[in-house]
Amino acid sequence: MGFRSAVITFPGSNCDRDMAVALEKVSGAPTLRVWHGDAELPSDLDFIALPGGFSYGDYLRSGAMAARSPIMHAVKQAAERGVPVLGVCNGFQVLTESGLLPGALMRNASQHFICRTVALKVENTQSLFTAGYEAGQIIHIPIAHADGNFFADDETLDRLEGEGRVAFRYAETVNGSARNIAGVLNEAGNVLGMMPHPERAIEDAQGGHDGRALFESAIRGLVEA
Amino acid sequence: MKVQIHVSLKPGVLDPQGRAIHHALEGLGFSGVNDVRAGRLIELDVDESVSDETLEDMCRKLLANMVIENYRIERL
Numbered sequence: 034m035g036f037r038s039a040v041i042t043f044p045g046s047n048c049d050r051d052m053a054v055a056l057e058k059v060s061g062a063p064t065l066r067v068w069h070g071d072a073e074l075p076s077d078l079d080f081i082a083l084p085g086g087f088s089y090g091d092y093l094r095s096g097a098m099a100a101r102s103p104i105m106h107a108v109k110q111a112a113e114r115g116v117p118v119l120g121v122c123n124g125f126q127v128l129t130e131s132g133l134l135p136g137a138l139m140r141n142a143s144q145h146f147i148c149r150t151v152a153l154k155v156e157n158t159q160s161l162f163t164a165g166y167e168a169g170q171i172i173h174i175p176i177a178h179a180d181g182n183f184f185a186d187d188e189t190l191d192r193l194e195g196e197g198r199v200a201f202r203y204a205e206t207v208n209g210s211a212r213n214i215a216g217v218l219n220e221a222g223n224v225l226g227m228m229p230h231p232e233r234a235i236e237d238a239q240g241g242h243d244g245r246a247l248f249e250s251a252i253r254g255l256v257e258a
Numbered sequence: 259m260k261v262q263i264h265v266s267l268k269p270g271v272l273d274p275q276g277r278a279i280h281h282a283l284e285g286l287g288f289s290g291v292n293d294v295r296a297g298r299l300i301e302l303d304v305d306e307s308v309s310d311e312t313l314e315d316m317c318r319k320l321l322a323n324m325v326i327e328n329y330r331i332e333r334l
Contacts, residue, residue: 094323101320130323137325140274184271184326209272 035062036252038080041108043069043099048085048122048230055232056082059248069102079255080117081108083124085177085230095138095180096126105131117161117251118224122178125216125226134219134226135193136185141178142209148177150241152204153215153229157197160218162225165250171204172243174229181228183210183217193217200225260334261304261313265322266297 038056042049053064065075069088074081089098099105105127112118112133120128128134141147150173155166166172185193190211193199201216208228216227231244267273273295280294300321304313313331322329 093320097320097323129325135325137323139271139326142272142274144274144278182272182274209274 036060036080036256037062037065037075037078038082039065039067039075039078040082040084041067041069041104042084043086043088043102043123043127045088045090046084046086046123048232051230052082052084052121052232055235055244055248056080056252058235059245060252067104069099069104071104072107074104074107074111078111078116080119080251081111083108083118083120083127084232085122085124088123088127091180094126094130096123096128096130099123099127100130100132109133112219112224115221115223117255119162119247119251120224120226121230121232122176122181122228125228126180128224128226133224134217135189136183136211136217138180138228139182139184139209140180141182141207146177146179147181147208148175150175150234151207151215151229153201154204156199156202157218159197160200160222160225161254162218162247162251163200164254165246172246173234173241174231174244175233175240176207176229178208178228181208181210183214183228185211190214196220198222201227201229259304259306261302261308262332262334263300263302263313263317263321264297264330264332265300265317265327266330267295267326268328271326 040053056064126138155170158168198218203213231247234241234244275296276294317329
């Protein structure tokens with residue numbers, strides 16, 4: 034059976050199509066599209082992606098409303114069963130708001146919306162999502178966010194670092210994130226949240242392809258498993 | 259009855275918004291402002307029967323993000 038992935042669309046998501054196209058281009062299999070109000074996910078999913086955007090207009094806090102939408106109950110259950118979940122940008126905010134990942138994403142220290150390509154250092158190459166990179170590799174991935182300033186208390190940060198759960202770190206000053214953290218994994222390693230947009234860097238026509246290895250390693254890992 | 263929920267950033271959590279407001283106040287010539295913290299006020303109209311415990315639950319589950327925020331409940 035082919036690779037089965039789904040992208041969840043919330044009202045206000047705007048990177049859902051990019052994410053679906055990236056998954057399709059790399060996997061060769063169609064990506065299923067799921068609406069936030071659905072109560073259930075399609076069966077036998079290999080991969081779930083929460084896309085970027087401004088779900089619910091960022092009302093209350095970025096990702097706060099989406100994290101409580103009906104489909105997230107099913108996403109949480111799937112994540113607990115070990116289904117890989119990738120949250121990018123607003124998707125990362127939804128993952129922290131839903132408790133699937135620790136910490137919170139606050140307003141950028143500069144108060145500005147930042148939209149540019151940044152250098153990231155790959156910190157963990159053991160996870161499903163990052164196995165295609167080399168440790169310490171510098172990759173260039175676009176960001177576009179106002180609320181990407183990762184915060185967690187020191188104890189949580191120490192634990193994340195100690196357990197190798199920092200997947201990516203900014204290799205330059207970007208948004209004020211604690212310890213320059215750009216992406217974190219859950220304890221089991223099957224949930225990754227990151228502010229940068231790998232789906233916007235899968236082929237040179239987009240200006241770079243450094244994000245492609247993330248999808249390739251995840252899909253390869255899943256298909257071979 | 260009206261209930262006000264005051265949501266504020268926890269002490270020690272950097273508040274870029276508060277800092278920008280502080281800076282703007284100074285720019286307007288106001289002196290003597292030592293610090294500014296920006297928060298959020300959420301006003302609920304609830305039945306008398308809604309308990310304090312339920313209001314706390316609402317705060318913890320949605321109205322405040324307990325990683326970065328504190329809340330205070332005030333019945334009017």
